[in-house]
Amino acid sequence: MEVTTREALEIAVSWLVPGFILSNTIRLLVPFIRWERQEAVLGYLAVGSLFATLRLIGFPIWLTGLVLPLAAGVVLGIVANYFREQVSHFLPLPSTAWDAAFWMRRKPCFVVIVLKDGTVIRGIYGRNSRASSDPDRRDLFLEGILTQDAKGRWRVDPYTIGLWIDGSQIVTIKFIVAKRGDENGERTTS
Structure with missing residues (x-):
């Protein structure tokens, strides 16, 4: 099986870009959260797998590759800021x-x-x-x-x-x- 340029682009958009968008949107709203490079890439892939699954069941790529990750990042960032005085179970606490x-x-x-x-x-x-x-x-x-x-x-x-x-x-x-x-x-x- 040969992967075309278009298919390679779709794989990248489906797996990496959603995680990148979601993670960086959260970081814009909660600037003290930092991930190490390996953790970040694994996080991109983990989050991307969720959006890739949505893509496989028929959601359009523009929705799973851009709109949903951006919206999820905004919601998670707002929630993290709202509850920031309490221990976070879904986001890492600041490292210092x-x-x-x-x-x-x-x-x-x-x-x-x-x-x-x-x-x-x-x-x-x-x-x-x-x-x-x-x-x-x-x-x-x-x-x-x-x-x-x-x-x-x-x-x-x-x-x-x-x-x-x-x-x-x-x-x-x-x-x-x-x-x-x-x-x-x-x-x-x-």
């Missing part, structure tokens, strides 16, 4: 403490960051904050910086729109739950 700490952050919180030179930064890690998921380049963007007023209250600095921090300079990060009424950065020290 850095990734897990920031991936599990659903609600805004206060952070106290200590740098190598002893500098202490107090800020807000919220919806507009970002943490790198690249293991070779860790960095952090805080959406708000806290300053202490004369009465000992911490308030969001109105003149700062954010702060970028080089991850290689961070020694520790403390996450503090924002209590009701703290959303504006108003907290009195004890």
Whole structure:
């Protein structure tokens, strides 16, 4: 039996492309999830076998090769984000403490960051904050910086729109739950 170019293309589309599309769609929505290369290829083939089965029973290739994997990836990504504070049984958890700490952050919180030179930064890690998921380049963007007023209250600095921090300079990060009424950065020290 000789495989033509068209048949080879159909095999690739039926087996590899759906898994690639589904996995990468999930990774776009849940950036801290990483698979090793061998795991990724096996995952592509495993997922692809499901879509290839649908292809064999008569579903059109455009549906099994593109639309269904994309839709499934979006749904799984949304579900993973919704339940990210709970243990995931269908997606691998982030592989490092850095990734897990920031991936599990659903609600805004206060952070106290200590740098190598002893500098202490107090800020807000919220919806507009970002943490790198690249293991070779860790960095952090805080959406708000806290300053202490004369009465000992911490308030969001109105003149700062954010702060970028080089991850290689961070020694520790403390996450503090924002209590009701703290959303504006108003907290009195004890």
